[in-house]
Every structure is written in C-alpha cells, then in structure tokens.
Amino acid sequence: MQPAPLSDRRPYIRDSEDARRAALVAAVLDLVAEGGVEAATLRAVAARAGVTPGLIRHYFGDKDGLMRAAYGQMMAAMVNPCLAAAEAAGADPVARLRAYLAAALDPAALDGRTVALWAAYIHRTRQDAALRAAHEAGYLAFRDALEVLIAALPLCPLRPRVAAIALNALLDGLWLEGGLLPQGFIPGEVQRIALTAAARLLDVPELPETEGPRS
Amino acid sequence: MQPAPLSDRRPYIRDSEDARRAALVAAVLDLVAEGGVEAATLRAVAARAGVTPGLIRHYFGDKDGLMRAAYGQMMAAMVNPCLAAAEAAGADPVARLRAYLAAALDPAALDGRTVALWAAYIHRTRQDAALRAAHEAGYLAFRDALEVLIAALPLCPLRPRVAAIALNALLDGLWLEGGLLPQGFIPGEVQRIALTAAARLLDVPELPETEGPRS
C-alpha cells in the first residue's frame, strides 16, 4: 500500500456557473483597473477569484473569451445607470435630461479606476471585431438616448443630432478629466460645469437649477 | 589557426545618439499605436528601429526610461501644433481661437492610432509619478492656453476657467469620438460641430464662419 500522501491538493467547493463567471469577470475588471490589461494574467485573475487558472479555460475557452465577457459587463455598468436615472426622473424633459447628465458624471463613476479600465480596452476595441461591435453598440445607445432627451425639449437651437454629438463629447471629456485629475476639481464641480455648459448649448437656462437654495 | 567562422555577426553602421534615440522612440509609438503597450516589447522595438535590444539598455537604461521618453514626445506632438496654429493666426482673438480649435481636431490628429496611443498610456500615467507629471504638464498647458484665448474674447458669458474646462472637455470628447468612430462622421463634420458648439458656449456667433462661401 502506498504511503497515501494525504492529498495536498487544494480543497474546493462547487459553485454555480453564473457565480463563477461573475467572479472571474469581476476579477478581470479589478485587475485591469489597477494595473492595466497587462496585469490581468490568467493566473492573477484566477487567484483573485479564488480559483485556479484551469477554470477560466473551462468557462471561457480562452483568454479572449474572458476579456470579451468582461468588456460587455463594463459597458453595461457604465451606460445603464444613466438610462435608469433618466427613466426615474419622471416626465418633465428638463428634469430627465438633468438626471441623465448628473448620472453620467456621478462621483462614483468618476474615479480614475473606471477611466483606466475603459482606456485599457480601447486598443482591443480597434482590433477585435466582437469588441468593436460591443463598443459601438454601447456607445451609440448612450448617444441616441441623449438625442431623444434633447429632441423632447421644448425648443432646440441646434439640430438634435449635432446637439447630441456635442453634448456627448462634453460629457466624455468631463468624465475623462474628472477621473484623471481628481484633485483638479472640487466635489460636484464637474457636474455643475456640465449642467451650465449644457444650458448654454441647448438654450435651457433652468437646467442647472437644483431644488436646494442657490448659493 | 581556428577556421575563422567569417563572422556571421550582423554588420552595422554607427549613428548619432540623437538619431538612435529618435528612431527608438518612434518605434515605440508606432508599436503602441498598433498593438497597445503590450506590443512594445524590447525586442519588437529594437527590430522596428533596425537595431538590437541591447541598444535600448545602452541609451535608455531601462524599459521605463524608454517609455517615458516616448510619452513625452507624444504629448508634445499633440499639444504643440495647436499652440503654433493659434500663434500663426494673427491678433484677432476670434481667429486665434478658431485656429486653435481647428488644429486640435485636425483630421490628421483625428485618427484612431493617436487615440489608441494616448489611451494606452493612461494607466501608466496613474502609477508612474514621472509620467503623471508629464501628463499634467501637457494637459494643463493645453487647457491654460485655451483659457487665455477665451479671456481675450470681447465678452464672455462664463467665467474663463469654467469656459476653458467645458470647451476643453468638448474638444477631448470630439477628438475621442472622431478618432474611435471615424465612419460615424463625414469629413470636417467634427471640426464644424466643435465651432458651432463653442459659438453657443461662448456667445461668439461669428466663430464658425469660414472665409469660403457658406453652403
């Protein structure tokens, strides 16, 4: 009889496929945000998800599969809250637009990690057709929603498409700057600037008004 | 006497330090634009520069040294043309601002390679102190120049700092969208949108006017 090495193999508990996929995707996004794509090695991802690298192959086939899944989740996490905020703001077009803008520049979404995460994927977006499709879909969904909100305004000095492109660009830029130079702005300043600028762009002076007393 | 292997060593010609450094930096930027930071390995960079990897160590010490040098050159290439364009536009404040905006969104600077190159560095910018300093310097130089141009306008409905931040964000966003979704715009549309939006933001209706006949 062999000495029975008592199995120094790591013990484990089984989990549902969904939970494992979610844990692995979350690990990827964490690592990419912290250390760029180069930090998201299969071994590092597996370790952070509390798993061994073989599981990644089991669930995603290959590293590209994992990265694609992670990208999809990232885009959804960036776009959906804005759509939901507008929906929750009621029927008044101005209030809806205000909620959308505020959600897009929400301080929680405005940290450098998110920007870094997004930037880390840009290159892959340009080469991998599946990623590019996901990117354009999420992107245009955001811009089209903006265009709908703008078209609902009582009067609009610019063609809705032009206004949507410009306002979307403004949001992107502010999101970038706010995330990359957090100490360059006082809290809430980015949102305030967005509303002020949008008010001038669209000729809607009441846009920046909040319910609180004005300072 | 040994068989004298006739030296299968690669022949080479000496070159100036400046030329070698420039060639290596250019190789880095090319590779990063094409394949992200992960593509800029020492061996790949050396090969593209027509040199062997040892030279990189010789001139830059370390890979980080090389990456820093490349980043500095990239920032300069992005910011300087705009400053020069404004300078070349004469004394009229509106003309100067118009030239600055047009240069920032020049079709040549608006290709996806540049955007990818810039994005690829974002993560490093957040961790490497030297890179972050270079980033902030270039970035604020751009924005401060914009603020000066805006302050020189006859009237300004927004505080110059706010206007500069907003307009800078607009430029960043348009540059991004134009570079990333080139087929989403007709040629020149991005520049036109920038001028139109800036005109509304700053209340300078004559900004979009060009010297040609209006369509």
Place this chain on the structure above:
DNA sequence: CCGAGAATTATGCAGGTGTATAATTGAAAG
C-alpha cells in the same frame, strides 16, 4: 596604416505567459 575606445551585437538566464491534458474531488442521484 593602426591602435583605442565607444557603439553595437550576441548570448545566457531566471521568471512569467497562455494553453493543453491528465488527475482528482465534490456533490447529486440511485
């Protein structure tokens, strides 16, 4: 023509990467 020194190349190394495949184990079903 020739020596000297720096510019350049070649080689080796320790470690990390993605992937494939085989071995094991957990837990549900009988």
Place this chain on the structure above:
DNA sequence: CTTTCAATTATACACCTGCATAATTCTCGG
C-alpha cells in the same frame, strides 16, 4: 452507502519577456 459525472485542480510545455554581461566591430585620431 455507492456510483457517476461534471467541476475543479495539478502538471507539463513551448514560448516570450526584461535584464545583465561578454564579445565584437565600426570609426576616429594619430
């Protein structure tokens, strides 16, 4: 309590990475 099969781990491999050091070769001054 077994049996069974998928979920999970372990191991091996070929390749690539950045770095260090030693060996060459180009070029310039005498």
